Amino acid sequence: MAKGTIDLKIRFSRNLADNALTRYVTFSALYLAQGIPEGMTFFAIPAWLAMNGKSALEIAAFVGVIGIPWSFKILIAPMMDRFTLLAMGRKRPWVIFGQLGLILSFLNIGLIPDPLNNLTGLMIAGFFISFFGAFQDVATDGMAVDVIPVNEQARANGLMWGSKIIGTSLSLVIGTWLINSLGFSLAVSSLSVAVACIMIFPIYFKERAGEKAMPWTSGQASPDSKNTQLRSWKLIFKSFYKVVSLKSSVVFGIGSFAVGNMYGLIDTLFPIFTIQELGWTNTSFSQIFSITTVIGGILGMFVGGFLVDYFGKIKMLSLYLGILAVLITAFAFMPNLWRFNSVIYAFLLLYYTLYTFLCIAVFASAMHLCWKTVAATQFTLYMALNNMGRSSGAALLGVLKENFSWEGVFLFIAIMPVLMVVLIQFINFSKHRERVDSFVILGETLVAPNVTKD
Known part of the structure; x- marks a missing residue:
């Protein structure tokens, strides 16, 4: 005992x-x-x-x-x-x-x-x-x-x-x-x-x-x-600028904004698409949304983090983004199957599961890029860029739908994960971490030696 x-x-x-x-x-x-x-x-x-x-x-x-x-x-x-x-x-x-x-x-x-x-x-x-x-x-x-x-x-x-x-x-x-x-x-x-x-x-x-x-x-x-x-506003903003101006930080911020556009477009699109195009009720959409996101959340809790740990952030980010691009593109080319609810259920389940896995990989990557000294500000910047992308994606949907068919809208959305796949290839987590770990605060002074180029 x-x-x-x-x-x-x-x-x-x-x-x-x-x-x-x-x-x-x-x-x-x-x-x-x-x-x-x-x-x-x-x-x-x-x-x-x-x-x-x-x-x-x-x-x-x-x-x-x-x-x-x-x-x-x-x-x-x-x-x-x-x-x-x-x-x-x-x-x-x-x-x-x-x-x-x-x-x-x-x-x-x-x-x-x-x-x-x-x-x-x-x-x-x-x-x-x-x-x-x-x-x-x-x-x-x-x-x-x-x-x-x-x-x-x-x-x-x-x-x-x-x-x-x-x-x-x-x-x-x-x-x-x-x-x-x-x-x-x-x-x-x-x-x-x-x-x-x-x-x-x-x-x-x-x-x-x-x-x-x-x-x-x-x-x-x-x-x-x-x-x-830190005890000084000047030192906080100087430290913040130093870490977010590194190449990997800049590239990740742009990629986070791009994939945020995908989130915003899909989240805004599907209630309208299922109700106005497919004739669902709002109750039906809410139920399917809840079921698919809960399944995705559970899988993410027990599988998503393990996969990123085992295979690495860049590999899993690239894989998730690539599958999402293929999934959305394939869906755009099968409008004759949209009338079958099982196809829509399958798409939503796959998308929101991959969405959960991608969020886990994105958040883990953002944490890895952060310097503890200004962690709250730096991490929030990445999330703010992602949220800005969501907002711009939501606003962009109306313009896209006025000028393109639903198939064209889905194909445009598929470009966003492809863009982030290209961008993240320029991120080097180990070099970024080495550079950040070399930063030292001495009193009210930031010392940032050029240990290696990021």
Whole structure:
């Protein structure tokens, strides 16, 4: 009995930096927490508004407002790199703050009186959910770069991204059922309990040994945190510029934007394509979307990260992008089969599974390129470029559909993964890592010797 207890303590530590199992469980839980409100605000609530006769303009306005905070994460990240309660860790205090704000704002949206006829109030409450969701996302990503070793990043991203997809899909299905069964307020309040329970993880687990669990408990800042924490805005932006101006960073940023266009085009296209072209109902699309993304999320959690670890980032990125290009091109050339639901189901399942695997590889690659000193800002830049690509892809769809057939639109989309395949061949992770590891902060000065060219 005693031996079993000792083994459990060895395998499951309270410190994220010291234990892989602790890292996997904690970051999966935090990403699950991001997925729950996202599934409600971006999918379940718009569907509920549509079911109750709200116009497309009103629903689009709601989605547009709640999407604003996600576009400005890059403004939040430098603040997290500059300020923190170091005795509690570099990013953990911000994770706790973001998670607390997420809980309170999620509860607040359930208190809005007559939400169907109070869209302004609904938008404001939804905006704050997205704000704290984006806040928690930036802090969690920054903490992940700080404490997850390079050899675990792909596996960890598989668990994290899979957890978020599952959280989003399940909250869409369960949230819709609860809204129809219990009403809007009780449904939102019920799901907010799940978000609140996840608060246990950032409160209990610490980044490194010897740190404070909470501000009033004993502990002190770890030497690792002190060595990587910057105290000057000038040094933060100088360090940030130094690392993102390296060739691999620039190429990856352009590639991330290109593949973001593919995400935005497909995500915007398929609800319109299936409903207007194929005659589906919005309920049918939501059900198929949830099922296919959950399957993709589960496979990503247990397979996606392992494949990237085993075969390498460039190989798997190239493989996923190549298969996606072939899949989308093949679909464009078979319009005579679009009338068969089984063909559409198969395409959606394959696409969203590959999408999940590709996201895992992209996120793991972004983490590998990051310098811990400005990790939150640098990682957020890559994600912001990807989100900008999504937005431009969504906006581009209308122009494409006005000028091309559906077949032409799909063929245009297939160009995006091909473009990223070409770009990533110019990325050299080992040389980039060697260069970044040569950067040294001495007082208020950045020393960046020319160890090797990137």
